Amino acid sequence: MKTKVQGKQKNSILTYKGYYGSIEFSLEDNCLFGSLIGLENGAMTYEGDTLNELRDRFEETVDMYLEHCYECRIEPQKPFSGLFSIRLNPSLHQMITITAKEKGISVNRFIKQALEHELYSTASI
Numbered sequence: 610m611k612t613k614v615q616g617k618q619k620n621s622i623l624t625y626k627g628y629y630g631s632i633e634f635s636l637e638d639n640c641l642f643g644s645l646i647g648l649e650n651g652a653m654t655y656e657g658d659t660l661n662e663l664r665d666r667f668e669e670t671v672d673m674y675l676e677h678c679y680e681c682r683i684e685p686q687k688p689f690s691g692l693f694s695i696r697l698n699p700s701l702h703q704m705i706t707i708t709a710k711e712k713g714i715s716v717n718r719f720i721k722q723a724l725e726h727e728l729y730s731t732a733s734i
Contacts, residue, residue, distance in 0.1 A: 625668050647689045
């Protein structure tokens with residue numbers, strides 16, 4: 610399975626076997642690095658001196674994670690569960706709650722629709 614790079618140079622994302630990884634750099638250490646995105650049980654990181662090396666280390670990290678899960682007979686985490694928490698200031702929380710009530714929908718549905726509108730209207734993903 611070939612790794613794809615998504616996004617622009619500044620915010621590129623690696624994908625492999627349904628997992629996502631960041632591409633970051635350190636001018637101080639003169640290296641590229643990243644971490645798996647969306648796993649709850651801690652950071653899994655990788656690094657490389659070139660983009661090709663970083664891709665290879667990312668794929669190795671995913672493969673090692675999946676192999677570890679297999680050997681320990683545990684279910685690998687899905688990168689995203691569909692649940693997340695968000696902190697809002699009280700006035701925004703109030704506006705969301707009132708607007709959702711006026712529309713006759715739940716707060717969850719209102720936020721989901723707002724996020725979908727933002728994401729799909731900008732076609733960033």
